[in-house]
Amino acid sequence: MTAAPTSVEPRLLLSAPTRGDRIFRGILSGSASLTMVILALIGLYLLSGALPELRADGLSFFTSFRWTELGPFGIGAVLYWTVTIALISLTIALPVSISLALAITQYASARVAAVLTILIDLLAALPSLIFGIWGLIFLQPRLVPVSEWLSQHLGFIPIFNVHGTNFKSSAFIAGVVSSLMIMPIITSIAREVFSRSPQGEVEAAYALGATRWSVIKTVVLPFGRGGIVGGAMLGLGRALGETIVVVLIVSPTFLISPRILESGANSVAALIALRIGEAHGIAVNALMAAGLTLFLVTLLVNMIASAIVSRSRSGAGVEL
Amino acid sequence: MTLADATVTLSTDAAEGHTLSASGVHAWFGSHLVLEDINLVAEANTVTALIGPSGCGKSTFIRILNRTHELVPGAQMAGEVILNDEDIYGPSSRPTVVRRHIGMVFQKPNPFPAMTIAQNVLAGPKLNKIKVTDPDELVEVSLTRAGLWREVKDRLDKPGGSLSGGQQQRLCIARSLAVHPDVLLMDEPCSALDPTSTRRIEETIGELRDLITIVIVTHNMQQAERVADHVAFFLAEENEPGRIVEQGSTAKIFEDADDPRTSDYVHGVFG
Ligand SMILES: Nc1ncnc2c1ncn2[C@@H]1O[C@H](COP(=O)(O)OP(=O)(O)OP(=O)(O)O)[C@@H](O)[C@H]1O
Ligand SMILES: [Mg+2]
Numbered sequence: 119m120t121a122a123p124t125s126v127e128p129r130l131l132l133s134a135p136t137r138g139d140r141i142f143r144g145i146l147s148g149s150a151s152l153t154m155v156i157l158a159l160i161g162l163y164l165l166s167g168a169l170p171e172l173r174a175d176g177l178s179f180f181t182s183f184r185w186t187e188l189g190p191f192g193i194g195a196v197l198y199w200t201v202t203i204a205l206i207s208l209t210i211a212l213p214v215s216i217s218l219a220l221a222i223t224q225y226a227s228a229r230v231a232a233v234l235t236i237l238i239d240l241l242a243a244l245p246s247l248i249f250g251i252w253g254l255i256f257l258q259p260r261l262v263p264v265s266e267w268l269s270q271h272l273g274f275i276p277i278f279n280v281h282g283t284n285f286k287s288s289a290f291i292a293g294v295v296s297s298l299m300i301m302p303i304i305t306s307i308a309r310e311v312f313s314r315s316p317q318g319e320v321e322a323a324y325a326l327g328a329t330r331w332s333v334i335k336t337v338v339l340p341f342g343r344g345g346i347v348g349g350a351m352l353g354l355g356r357a358l359g360e361t362i363v364v365v366l367i368v369s370p371t372f373l374i375s376p377r378i379l380e381s382g383a384n385s386v387a388a389l390i391a392l393r394i395g396e397a398h399g400i401a402v403n404a405l406m407a408a409g410l411t412l413f414l415v416t417l418l419v420n421m422i423a424s425a426i427v428s429r430s431r432s433g434a435g436v437e438l
Numbered sequence: 439m440t441l442a443d444a445t446v447t448l449s450t451d452a453a454e455g456h457t458l459s460a461s462g463v464h465a466w467f468g469s470h471l472v473l474e475d476i477n478l479v480a481e482a483n484t485v486t487a488l489i490g491p492s493g494c495g496k497s498t499f500i501r502i503l504n505r506t507h508e509l510v511p512g513a514q515m516a517g518e519v520i521l522n523d524e525d526i527y528g529p530s531s532r533p534t535v536v537r538r539h540i541g542m543v544f545q546k547p548n549p550f551p552a553m554t555i556a557q558n559v560l561a562g563p564k565l566n567k568i569k570v571t572d573p574d575e576l577v578e579v580s581l582t583r584a585g586l587w588r589e590v591k592d593r594l595d596k597p598g599g600s601l602s603g604g605q606q607q608r609l610c611i612a613r614s615l616a617v618h619p620d621v622l623l624m625d626e627p628c629s630a631l632d633p634t635s636t637r638r639i640e641e642t643i644g645e646l647r648d649l650i651t652i653v654i655v656t657h658n659m660q661q662a663e664r665v666a667d668h669v670a671f672f673l674a675e676e677n678e679p680g681r682i683v684e685q686g687s688t689a690k691i692f693e694d695a696d697d698p699r700t701s702d703y704v705h706g707v708f709g
Contacts, residue, residue: 319548324537326561328566336550336561
């Protein structure tokens with residue numbers, strides 16, 4: 119299209135908003151900017167608290183493995199274990215969540231699907247302390263034999279190797295317990311995208327003689343890929359910030375090791391929760407710096423996640 | 439060849455025809471009876487048109503003919519549908535095999551948008567894990583039969599969603615033909631298309647008649663008159679299930695209907 123040769127300008131479209139509209143818009147933009155302000159304030163507060171420590175230790179704060187009374191400090195190992203526990207829980211939660219979401223949307227009868235959905239949403243609403251206590255008292259003793267079995271039979275793989283006989287407070291057990299916490303959120307996002315799979319394509323595949331499973335493989339899963347990735351990232355974000363489960367289950371370490379079945383792990387959130395009470399002087403700044411790191415990492419992961427989820431939503435209407 | 443058979447032969451030459459006959463068919467959604475005692479024979483190598491006002495159960499009936507009705511939660515049916523002397527609802531028949539023998543083209547073109555044109559045509563064999571010895575030939579033969587080959591032969595690797603609506607619909611026909619069905623069901627295949635594409639698809643139907651048995655639902659009386667050999671008029675009176683009021687040869691239904699409701703409908707007096 120070429121521009122019109124005349125001097126006509128597009129007209130500015132005005133409309134008189136009703137009073138209700140104006141109030142509503144005011145509330146909306148007010149609360150939206152309030153969120154931004156709070157986020158910025160937290161970030162700035164953490165940054166100012168972290169600066170003395172970051173000046174003292176510099177980049178080695180992120181790369182070294184040490185934590186002494188009054189410095190120097192280094193969260194390298196803590197970050198490593200934070201990510202390791204989050205990845206363990208994601209590895210367990212993702213296949214379970216996808217299977218659950220497929221069962222609900224593709225296999226279950228309407229009534230069973232409704233019941234399962236309510237149960238999973240309830241699970242999502244439970245405070246993580248409940249998961250932590252249950253994990254500590256019920257799951258931990260039952261998972262130790264699993265760890266032993268894994269290390270006996272798969273011990274030649276470095277991550278399943280164990281030095282010594284202490285299996286109780288490992289990254290693996292913490293990962294299993296937090297996988298239960300992130301499973302509901304991943305499941306409900308996957309369920310949502312699966313239930314939007316384009317009906318026309320689903321029927322086309324059935325009419326060609328496809329089995330239920332090939333319909334899932336060719337239509338439902340490819341269509342839901344964005345939602346799965348986004349849901350996994352949201353779960354990852356939650357697992358990265360998980361505090362209480364790690365505090366209750368792992369015994370803290372500041373050393374890196376690939377042996378996830380062995381006692382000894384850590385997480386940034388658990389470190390802060392455990393130490394903030396008796397910390398003083400520069401140690402407080404070091405914990406603030408750790409908090410800032412966690413803040414930035416989870417912010418980033420969640421931003422990527424919501425970008426992916428919203429993109430896969432907008433594709434939901436496309437049914438060619 | 440039986441309906442429990444897991445394999446299918448992909449011969450490219452015209453086999454002898456296949457008659458599809460429905461008798462005593464009833465349909466329910468939940469406890470709501472929407473079709474009552476439908477008896478219809480689609481003779482081998484003919485085109486049967488199903489006509490009737492909206493909501494009288496044409497789509498429900500055509501979906502019973504290839505066991506897609508049962509995919510709707512709560513949907514039930516009674517009666518028999520016989521293909522090649524076998525009840526497609528018999529205890530030894532498998533819905534997936536039935537659907538491969540009795541293909542379906544939907545009202546809204548529904549190619550797989552993320553697949554190329556060639557992949558769309560080959561989707562049926564792939565979904566059924568059938569080895570195709572010469573995929574290029576199958577693509578060409580199917581697209582030619584669907585009347586689309588000349589328009590797309592130079593862009594087989596473009597996405598199926600990049601075609602016009604009429605071309606997409608013919609791609610869907612080609613995709614159905616690639617599994618070599620005995621019967622092709624079409625539910626208002628032209629209702630979303632312009633007159634030229636509609637004409638093109640009607641020509642395609644005319645050419646396919648020699649190869650397979652066709653059942654088509656249409657709201658377009660001229661189309662029914664142009665393509666069909668046999669016409670069945672469905673009607674659901676108020677608060678009643680749908681029934682076949684009258685069926686017969688196209689000439690009979692359009693020129694000499696026995697029931698006044700039929701002639702009123704086909705001549706546009708109501709509906
Ligand atoms: N999924 C469903 N659940 C409940 N009732 C349904 C469902 N699909 C169709 N019906 C009902 O079954 C009856 C027949 O519907 P059907 O779609 O077969 O009509 P149709 O003749 O194809 O109409 P149209 O010409 O508008 O496509 C209607 O009364 C409709 O309300
Ligand atoms: Mg219909």
